[in-house]
Amino acid sequence: MKRVKKKAFSDFIARKGLKTTRQRDTILDFFLASDRHMSIEELYLKVRAKHPNIGYATVYRTLKLFAEAGLAREIQFGDGQTRYEHVNEGEHHDHLVCTHCGTIVEFENPVIEKLQDEVATSHGFLIETHKMEIYGLCPKCH
Amino acid sequence: MKRVKKKAFSDFIARKGLKTTRQRDTILDFFLASDRHMSIEELYLKVRAKHPNIGYATVYRTLKLFAEAGLAREIQFGDGQTRYEHVNEGEHHDHLVCTHCGTIVEFENPVIEKLQDEVATSHGFLIETHKMEIYGLCPKCH
DNA sequence: AGAACATTGAAAGTGATATTCATAAACATC
DNA sequence: GATGTTTATGAATATCACTTTCAATGTTCT
Structure with missing residues (x-):
């Protein structure tokens, strides 16, 4: 690699x-x-x-x-x-960010990806990239 | 209002x-x-x-x-x-951002919201907020 | 109105990113 | 391997978008 x-x-x-x-x-x-x-x-x-x-x-x-x-x-x-x-070839992921300790966890969710494409298309957008972050407390911090 | x-x-x-x-x-x-x-x-x-x-x-x-x-x-x-x-009471939305002209369109998608909650939960995160942006070209710009 | 306290605007300060410029390193050619 | 051309480097400086400071001013309470 x-x-x-x-x-x-x-x-x-x-x-x-x-x-x-x-x-x-x-x-x-x-x-x-x-x-x-x-x-x-x-x-x-x-x-x-x-x-x-x-x-x-x-x-x-x-x-x-x-x-x-x-x-x-x-x-x-x-x-x-x-x-x-x-960046890894053909990989896309989003992030979970801990608002307390700053830990960043990556995740992939093909269903969300697909829904994003649909949203973009339904608004006539030609999608280039997207990003999604979920902020909250990680297991250690709560 | x-x-x-x-x-x-x-x-x-x-x-x-x-x-x-x-x-x-x-x-x-x-x-x-x-x-x-x-x-x-x-x-x-x-x-x-x-x-x-x-x-x-x-x-x-x-x-x-x-x-x-x-x-x-x-x-x-x-x-x-x-x-x-x-900010409007009880409203949550995400954004479509045109990378060419900067236009910002808001959208709501309850299914995506729900999936985000599931992702957070499955990683043991206590969700606080999240944000999602889709970048691309708006109808006018392509 | 007067005292007590918050707000304002101009200017200075910050922190992270971006650029400048003289010097140093690559690399193609001899 | 020395030479010339072009790019890269590092220190210092500039820029950008906030953020704070402070003396003067405005609000509110009594």
């Missing part, structure tokens, strides 16, 4: 006429090894712990690049931090 | 030991007369056109107050602008 994504990224880099760099490789390694939902700050801190010479701006730009390459997706949970989640 | 909301707001003001002001009345009038989804900036501009002496900070604070009073709700569509939508 990691291999596949690294390949996908280097293909993207090549296709765009960009350059392979030590920093990008490092950041990709950390991203792939990380939890699924990381803010720029979080990833930057993890990277910096081992590579103190990699700057925030580089992490920021590289994450954008991952999104552009289709490896990551920006998500917002309304806490003012943009997070990047891993 | 407007009458009811104005009453609700003045009750809230009284209950909290706050004060009625010309500015708050004016901003409430503009909010009630507005489209359903307004950013602070948008409402501020509308208000300022007729009342050049009302400042941004006052609109900002008053909108927060509306939210606290239950007249409005903050929503985020991921474009970096907080919007305030009207």
Whole structure:
């Protein structure tokens, strides 16, 4: 899986006429090894712990690049931090967010997906993406 | 409806030991007369056109107050602008957002609501709120 | 009207994201 | 492997959308 994504990224880099760099490789390694939902700050801190010479701006730009390459997706949970989640081919999921401890649980529900498509169609919308978050207290917090 | 909301707001003001002001009345009038989804900036501009002496900070604070009073709700569509939508007793709806022109259409779907409850329950979550947005192109834009 | 307290508007502060720019690294070519 | 061209990096700065501060002003109570 990691291999596949690294390949996908280097293909993207090549296709765009960009350059392979030590920093990008490092950041990709950390991203792939990380939890699924990381803010720029979080990833930057993890990277910096081992590579103190990699700057925030580089992490920021590289994450954008991952999104552009289709490896990551920006998500917002309304806490003012943009997070990047891993994108896996043909996978779509939504989120349960604990309002107390911040835990994020992913779930899939094909029936909801289908109903969403129907809603969009019935309003004449050409659906691109959708997102759904359920906020509440996770088992630990209640 | 407007009458009811104005009453609700003045009750809230009284209950909290706050004060009625010309500015708050004016901003409430503009909010009630507005489209359903307004950013602070948008409402501020509308208000300022007729009342050049009302400042941004006052609109900002008053909108927060509306939210606290239950007249409005903050929503985020991921474009970096907080919007305030009207809240009507016992009404819940989700949104279709046009990625091209920004049009926002509301919809309700009880079946989706029910499935969301089931998902939350099956993961042991105590549901508080949820939000769902479908992004795509509206009829005009495709 | 006067005292007590809340509100206002302009300006300054915040926090997260985005950009600039001089220096450093890639990479194609020699 | 040195060279030249182009892209990347990191530190600093800018931007954006709020958010707060504070002196002046307005409301409400008595």
